[in-house]
Amino acid sequence: MATFLYRLGRLAFRRRRVVVMLWVAVLAAIGIGAMSAPGTSSGALSVPGTQSQRAIDLLRKEFPQASADGATARVVFEAPSGQKLTSAANKTEVESLVAKLEKSPQVSGVTDPFTGGLVSRSGTIAYAQVSYKVAQADVGAAAHTVQTEVVAQGEKAGLKVSLGGNAVENKATSKAAELIGVGVAAVVLVITFGSMIAAGLPLLTAILGVAAAVLSVTLATHFFDLASSSTTLALMLGLAVAIDYALFIVSRYRNEIRDGHEPEEACGRALGTAGSAVVFAGLTVIVALSGLSVIGIGMLTSMGLASAFAVAVAVIIALTLLPAVLGFAGSRIMRGRLHTRRMKALERGEGESMGVRWAKFVTRNPVKVLAVSVVGLALLAIPTMSLKMALNDDSGKPPGTTQRIAYDTLSKGFGPGFNGPLTVVVDARGSDDPKAAAQDAYTMLSKLDDVAAVRPPSFNQAGDVALLGAVPKSAPTSEATKDLVGEIRDHGTALHQESGADLMVTGLTAVNIDVSTKLSDALIPYLAIVVGLALILLLLVFRSIVIPLKAALGFLLSVVSTLGVLVAVFQWGWLKDVFGVDQTGPIVSLLPIVLIGVVFGLAMDYEVFLVSRMREEYVHGAEPTQAIVGGFRHSGRVVTAAAVIMVSVFSGFLLDDEALIKSIGLGLAAAVFFDAFVVRMTIVPAVMALLGHRSWNLPKWLDRILPNVDVEGEKLRHALEAEQPDTAPAPVLAGVHAGSDDHGAPRASTGVRGSDDTETQAPAQKADSTQSQAPARRKLLKNPLRRS
Secondary structure, eight states: OHHHHHHHHHHHHHTHHHHHHHHHHHHHHHHHHHHTSOOOBOOOOOOTTSHHHHHHHHHHHHOGGGOTTSOEEEEEEEOOTTOOTTSHHHHHHHHHHHHHHHTSTTEEEEEOTTTTTOBOTTSSEEEEEEEESSOGGGOOHHHHHHHHHHHHHHHHTTOEEEEESTTSOOOOOOSHHHHHHHHHHHHHHHHHHSOHHHHHHHHHHHHHHHHHHHHHHHHHTTTSOOBHHHHHHHHHHHHHHHHHHHHHHHHHHHHHHHTTOOHHHHHHHHHHHHHHHHHHHHHHHHHHHHGGGGGOOHHHHHHHHHHHHHHHHHHHHHHHHHHHHHHHHGGGGGOOOOOOHHHHHHHTTOSOOHHHHHHHHHHHSHHHHHHHHHHHHHHHHGGGGGOOEEOOOGGGSOTTSHHHHHHHHHHHHHOGGGGSOEEEEEEOTTOSOHHHHHHHHHHHHHHOTTEEEEEEEEEOTTSOEEEEEEEESSOTTSHHHHHHHHHHHHHHHHHHHHHSOEEEEESHHHHHHHHHHHHHHHHHHHHHHHHHHHHHHHHHHHOOSHHHHHHHHHHHHHHHHHHHHHIIIIISOTTTTTTTOOSOOOEETHHHHHHHHHHHHHHHHHHHHHHHHHHHHHHTTOOHHHHHHHHHHHHHHHHHHHHHHHHHHHHGGGGOSSHHHHHHHHHHHHHHHIIIIIIIIIIHHHHHHHHGGGGGOOOHHHHHHSOOOOTTOHHHHHHHHHHSOSSOOOOSSTTOOTTOSSOOSOOOOOSOOOTTSOOOSOHHHHHHHHHHHHHHHHHHHHSTTSOO
16 A cells, blocks of 8 residues: 555656646536535434334324424414413414414424414413424425514514424524634644644645535435534544644655655655555544444434545545645745744754653653553543433524524423423224224323323224324423333333234434434444454554554543543533533433544544554664654654644534534544543553563464554555665755654754755755766656566
């Protein structure tokens, strides 16, 4: 792979104009196709094989007029202070609004509040239930316009009108998070490289990559129903990894320039070495995210595949467009006048970088550092034992939104259970007396303690399938409602034994409960799959038994401590005002599994980029402790910058109003922080210092059968060194250790100024060097791996 990437990098460098034009054409084509796409939906959940889904399928067949999988809306009316909706004027106005809803496009039926018993006992609050013929994703703009007009007309008449349900259009999300993430990334890159050009290239390619990924996901909605969270997660991950991957390659490109290579050769070497690690790191993220599709939940599948696609685009951009852009920058990428006094001193070989000092501190005190780090993460993980999961509903909408107002108004007028009614289906096709079976179900529901109201059964045309409604006393996401659904299903078993009829519970609340249960059951198996994959991949990369084991255990520590933080903030309410959480509740069911998939990929990124440099030092003869310090000298600064960028990008999503996006942002930011700074840069070097040479042991029989993936590009470097002329290229920067972006020991002076100056070799010296080496180098570089 390293050889292929080396040639690809040089080709893209030479043909930079063609590569850039091809990418512009691709972006234009995707953009044109995305303009006419229907767009993402808010993500209605369906789980094949669950009882709630079987009931929906039966209702679709036996009660087509009920639109079992169609969108629904609740239009909530509240009378002015001191008045009742049952007064003549207010009743006339409500009936007028209901009539307008009945004439709305795509509506299959509207339940009148006054004839349907949907007025509160106080007479001040009522609601109309609106059913649509189409699914949530297909509710058109005309229907949404009618909803808006009804609200405006009602408020003009003095009523308080609000909308709830999945047929209501969500408010457009803010783009502040993305802007903040990009802004922080720009500052970190400038500090890292000390050059506007070097800092700008990762940002430029990342923005183009994210644009291509998001437009492609939008284009895909022509063919698939994708949840809106798919685009958000793809944007979040795509932006973070695209910047990181470009950062590693640009950093290696600058290293190769410092070592005296011509820009084109430096680009090829950068892609052959750092590019190989980028491919492997990207593959780990893609595999982990794609694995979400095996759980069998459509929304989770779309989120995983869309995000995996965004990561794949980031890798392709880094391997093709970035080398082309480097071709335009050339050696100007080394010009940096933004270095601090300390950075200039490090270039002169004076002092040590912070990463080196930290590595030496950890290796001198491995037991103490390891104990403090593990105990700290374990304490943060304690709240995980209280983890409760549920899917979010309108109660999680931001305060002031029409969905949240409708939810709170219904709870005030009728009780919280009216926001999540249960649909009970009695399939009596195998019963001798269907009507008696349906009546038994109605009687059973009426006697349950947590049932506030029961709607009598209505039958299909054949008279053998009955539809009932039950309203819980408790909120849709509460444990009491979950227990109620389980109790009704248990009674269904007894009903089947007595009458031969099957009883099933469905509706949005039951579907959410089934989804949460399925996700809870899938959490441990999915975690086992991901950890097993980590062990295999890292075994191939590092050819060591210990390193994959400690990497997997470190990943588990990161995950459980992050879940502990989420429980403490979103469930217990600790620091909720700091993070903008207006109310506590169970953790969104989708989050833990999404977190595992994403954090696994990112954790392996840092493991590869940091430990691969340690391995390189070790195989070149360094002692274990020296190899650890050498790895930090070469990669510590870049890994730190990458982690800071990731944390910043993810933290920006805390500004989103949606509870799901806010929790994903905090979860990913905390996970990256714990994994990068506590696990990879603290626990990993401490463990390796304690184990010494044993960290790199691999049984001989296993060494013989394992393929050598050569992530570091060692074979490429050896082949290039073997084919180089006897006169090695002189470094273009003084005081910079070869291959290091985190300045190391000084070299002998070459008469060249530091990277903060724009001068290079003297003209005569440069001309002599070019005349003596250029013909031979050009001939060799056409095929650097051919034999002499």
